[in-house]
Amino acid sequence: MIVVGKITRWLGAGLVVACAMQEGAQAAELKVVCAGAMRAVLLQLAPEYEKASGNKLTIEYATAGGVEKKVLSEDGIDVAILNKPRLDALVKKADIVGGSVAVLARAPIGLAVKKGMPHPDISSVDAVKKALLNASSIAYTDPASGGTSGITIAKELEKLGIATQLEKKIHLVSAMPGQASPRVGDAIVSGEADIGLQPISELAEVSGIEVVGPLPSEMQSPDLTYAAGSPAESKQPVAAKGLIDFLSGPNAAAAYKIKGLTPG
Known part of the structure; x- marks a missing residue:
């Protein structure tokens, strides 16, 4: 039986540095679309990110296929989190910026x-x-x-x-x-x-x-590896990249393990 515990609150050095770089900048409001397998951990990490960065997140959840459809049909999305094969396909079609992509975790x-x-x-x-x-x-x-x-x-x-x-x-x-x-x-x-x-x-x-x-x-399947990327049409690529860096950093990795995910 797998026991899922509570995530303790922390501020990682990487996020503190990122926030320091943005000090004095206007807070961003980022729209995130996220696959269901990453929902539980994002519910935990979002408040940590918001508190440390001053930015606000609006998050919508769907299946990975649903997230892909949102990226293709909706405006204003800054970060998409879905399984990597679908994300790679969006990169090939130039709907997601390739340089923004980071692998987050596998979902067994x-x-x-x-x-x-x-x-x-x-x-x-x-x-x-x-x-x-x-x-x-x-x-x-x-x-x-x-x-x-x-x-x-x-x-x-x-x-x-x-x-x-x-x-x-x-x-x-x-x-x-x-x-x-x-x-x-x-x-x-x-x-x-x-x-x-x-x-x-x-x-x-x-x-x-x-x-x-x-x-x-x-x-298990490599298709259940999840990654984040920023759509080419995002108006806030710098803030979006900051969020992706946080989600692919060591503090997020600790949260992934607690929620039954395998980092990286």
Whole structure:
């Protein structure tokens, strides 16, 4: 079981230096769009950044596919946080400035059950396969929503050769009205699923469930590496770069670890 603790407040030397460089400058208001896998940690880090920099952040959350669509269709975005393959594609199309991009963290997919229920063995690919076949119902993000984890899980089930066998057990989760991104954990709490698969950073936001642990490394995907970049149309590239530097710095890395993410 993975226990997620509280993040203590701190001010890192890197951020202090960055703020000193901006001393006397007018505070910026930055618009950020962020994928759901990074939501929990950004909720923690945003107040730290705002307090130290004097800048204000307006943050919108969506699936990685949703963030990509926002970058392509909305004005005024200063920083986009999404999985790196999608970000790289935006760089190739010149929608994101290549020099602004920084890798932040990887978001391992975990398996969760309802609080108090037995924890299945997930120590190997074969063990995970057995756990999924024995489950009554399995929830994960609907790939059609643009969620990277849902796309990854669907591919893994195909690779395991059990996608057809599990077809009637699968409960695909999309964001409900008022939600920024799908909450797989809610399906476990409600009894719609007895097993949920999603990045640990997202599962850990839901009370009433227990994260058994991450899936084996063979079942993880490089597509679940998240990065930040600034759109070419941002009117505040310097302030945007300062935020990206903070999010890719050592203090943020400590926060990522606490939230079940792997820095870098």
